[in-house]
Amino acid sequence: MLTRFVGARVIDPVHATPDAVRDLYVRDGRIVSGPRDGEPVHRTWDAAGAIAMAGAIDLHTHIGGGKVNIARGLLPELGREHPLAATEVCGACTMGPAPSTLATGYRYAAMGYTACFEPAMLPVNARQAHMEMGDTPIVDKGAYAMLGNDDFLLRLLADGADRREIRDYVAWTLHATQAIAIKVVNAGGISAFKFNQRSLDVDEAHVHYGVTPRTILRELARAVHDLGVPHPLHVHSSNLGVPGNVDSTLATIDAAEGLPIHLTHLQFHSYGTEGDRRFSSAAARIAEKVNASPNVSVDVGQIMFGQTVTASGDSMLQYRNARHGRPAKWVVMDIECDAGCGVVPFRYRDRDFVNALQWAIGLELFLLIRDPWRVFLTTDHPNGGPFTSYPHLIKLLMDGSFRKDVLARINPEAAAMTALGSLEREYSLQEIAIMTRAAPARILGLEDHGHLGAGAAANIVIYEPHPDPEVMFATPRWVFKDGELVAERGEVKAVPQGAIHTVKPDFDRGIERRLKTWFEQHHTQSLASFKIDDEEVCECGRAPRLAVHACRARSS
């Protein structure tokens, strides 16, 4: 079965002609270079005048795991306010800032996204995370396992364990939880909060283990690198949301000692303390450092004005920031010698000084970081705002005069403290395609995603050009997932199940002996119960297949 798309302008930054009108061919869910000799074309989609891109990839979106489910339970009113009625192929569910898993799959697909990555899967919560992702239809999924606040690793570091042991533990965690990458959230801080430490700077010692965040970051970045996991250590830095956290963010970059790291929701970590209100933008300093550090990639975590709910593993900082939350109800949890979480609703207002400046800081980062291969489009869904605001965000990046109009309406004190008005850069379609497709695929090691060359998954989005990029990106004409039409002009047409993406680096299974003893002494489940094998993850995750991506171990 051969399908052809004719006449589209194909924007495909990975290939030699990144922007040209050409035909695309699809056979059995994959892109092929063209028909075999005499092979008939079964179906032709006329895309003359339209724009084709690969399916978009969100590399940081909280779609699975307990946190968002706590948010849904905490705020049922948000769901009730945003019902999504059943259709021929979709079940009744709700949208809103903490959308149901069903709505998440439907809306992502309708917007042209074909893969989403849950960035904060607690190892002890991995089964539920895979179950929630399994009930998120259409899109492919993967998850990053959180380490760096688990008592086992902190104990290893405190005892001066050698690098091989740490590396084996990291690899074991990736296998046991079926993850594709490793994330660290407020290195050591979530654990320190359990010992009543209320803040933890990069060079401050954990009150019980005596380990500093710098050590945790360095050792995890090293282990991930040595194992050859494609995605660098994914870092939620210390001091989330705290004025003046620019210093700890810069220190975090240094802690990697030149090894690859990815700094997530950088907007929340780019704050200075200048001005009457002791709150200012440090985006320029951060961007300068990122531009000069080729080992660093980032995603922004842009905030969008409106009601949302923040759900983070960072219990220490969520507890600290909870008093700013609206409505005034929140949850903080210590979790199982493993991690923690905090769920705090927020209402970001454009007339509020702090919120307005946060909004401007995010955009400054987007515009000041020059390399679109190293900066990714995220709102840290739902923390900065729901993913459904991406088309609006793209418009803010592509349309300078629109950006200035919005800037003129925000809190004037904040507007006076941002350089945003003087930044003339406008993203091109090519750059948007890089930051939402090609670059996330590359940094996650997804060889067959993010591009439209032969061999790629046939995840194809056909957009109708429109003077307003928000309109263009909100409702593509057609979205194809593995060659199947899944959405048309915002309406879901088919609801297939996506694959689970993982990595399985080699390691020495001898580490399990030590882990078994640790589990018996400290945990409340056995090591055997904790581990999730391939068959089980496909059942939990309702996945037709597990896509295991290659790791190329490096010796150190």
Add this chain to the structure above:
Amino acid sequence: MSLREATCAFCGLLCDDLEVEVAGGVLRVVRGGCARSEAAFAALGEPAAPPPRIAGQAATLDAAVAAAADVLRAARRPLIGGLDVDVNGMRSTLALARRIGAVVDHADGAAKYRNLHVLQEFGGITTTFAEARNRADLVVLVGDGWSRRFPRFLERIVAPGASGAATAARRIVTVTAIDPATRMALPKGAEVLALDAPLVGLPAVCTMLQALVEGRPVQPARLAGVSQEALVRCAEWIRAARYGVVVWSAADLDWPHAELTVQAIARLVRTLNGSTRFAALPLAGTDGDLTANAVQTWQSGVPLPASYANGSVDFDPNRYALRDVLARGEADALVWVSSLSGAVPPPASGVPTIALTRADVRLGMAPSVQIPVATPGIDASGHLLRSDKVITLRLPRLRENGLPSASTVLDALLGQLEQRC
């Protein structure tokens, strides 16, 4: 005869360290059990696959599913209840609910909502089993459900001389009166303070502790039968704790507006975190209540009880509570799904009833359709959420009896409805 490692699904603790002897399909707990699990495994008896029944008459599975589909096709306002199921059972239940526009609620909805209500009004600071096991230097026990309803809670979480930081000496407060046997079971070597308040005195005790912890003066000499001296001592212990944990089972708090007591506990915990660490550890998860609610919440975005009528989902504890819907005569068909413990039979309601039950459950009345299904963790593998809501455990299958899972039956039923509509 063989020995199998098992995870026990008979209360929300989901102990995964049981050893079960399997002899001719009969199960006997030989290690890691408690009185409750030993009885529950013994009660399963020999593996049997009784036939489905239509109005009490034996029938094939296909015929029973077809009959069930007929009942549902005739229904305008179906209700799905019980939900004593594992994750996949709940997934299939919800797929059916969306298809037929049903109201959905758990059999034990009322108890669960006491905690949920406080979550939705106030939030909370909570912890999990391993945190409590490793870090708690003070455990405040409210009611007696932690012993009666969760038999191994003391042994697994409170007793072990754990290894974390704060637990050199563990203090225990029993807030409400408990029987002597339960008192005997408290770990040796722990310092124990017994307040012995009556359960109904809890709200007053909480308010009083709140005042003491905030340093406000307390007036009455005795309160709800507790001496002021004991209360003051309790407040001192609470304030001195480095990691305190307060434990209750919402099922114990069975009086009107008991959620106010849960809220008072949550408020006290929040106050204490201003200076030290303190967390709530509510116990639940028995009979699949947390599992059913979690799956409903993630798939639809709102918790139970919910209605899927008219192609949209709505959450409203006042309108969709199972017993109330039946009492108001608002249901014209009932689907009862109960594969785990089978403890709660479908309520006698007079409406046509389709019951998916354990093989050993005998119902008083003959429902329109009864289909025996496999018990997760016994006759089929499955998954359940543990009491602390973060851990989902796999329940391996222990024996073969040829019964279909609840999920399989519900999917078949859904398939029938989709075919002929």
